[in-house]
Amino acid sequence: xxxxxxxxxxxxxxxxxxxxxxxxxxxxxxxxxxxxxxxxxxxxxxxxxxxxxxxxxxxxxxxxxxxxxxxxxxxxxxxxxxxxxxxxxxxxxxxxxxxxxxxxxxxxxxxxxxxxxxxxxxxxxxxxxxxxxxxxxxxx
Numbered sequence: 219x220x221x222x223x224x225x226x227x228x229x230x231x232x233x234x235x236x237x238x239x240x241x242x243x244x245x246x247x248x249x250x251x252x253x254x255x256x257x258x259x260x261x262x263x264x265x266x267x268x269x270x271x272x273x274x275x276x277x278x279x280x281x282x283x284x285x286x287x288x289x290x291x292x293x294x295x296x297x298x299x300x301x302x303x304x305x306x307x308x309x310x311x312x313x314x315x316x317x318x319x320x321x322x323x324x325x326x327x328x329x330x331x332x333x334x335x336x337x338x339x340x341x342x343x344x345x346x347x348x349x350x351x352x353x354x355x356x357x358x
Contacts, residue, residue: 239346243311243318243339246346251306251322257296263287267340267347275333275355286348303328316341324353332356 246265253261266272266286274289276282296302303326310321318339325332338350 239313240311243313243346244308247308247320250348255302255304255306257293257298257302259290259293262290265348267349270349273352275353
């Protein structure tokens with residue numbers, strides 16, 4: 219009976235650890251998503267590894283590369299805390315040890331745009347950071 223109890227406790231601890239990791243990944247993603255929806259450049263950059271490449275979507279360019287700082291600067295002159303029309307939703311999170319992938323949807327109704335972002339994250343010094351992001355503009 220003791221062996222079953224030990225195995226049960228071990229399984230519970232594993233599940234709780236995995237849930238905790240997913241919560242932390244989602245918190246990192248939400249810093250970026252909230253920062254970009256409410257124009258908080260510091261919140262945006264805090265979610266990223268400083269040298270993370272961001273591959274964005276732009277009609278006339280196949281690859282549109284930004285750094286987290288350059289991307290956050292796009293929100294610098296906007297009113298902090300005012301919703302700017304970017305509706306966001308995390309669609310998926312998949313964690314494997316100290317790396318994770320995630321997918322989010324961004325909808326900007328007034329510009330009739332829907333984007334899908336794919337993220338690569340890594341736990342660095344105990345904290346989850348986005349180490350790469352790619353975005354695509356979805357067809358109407």
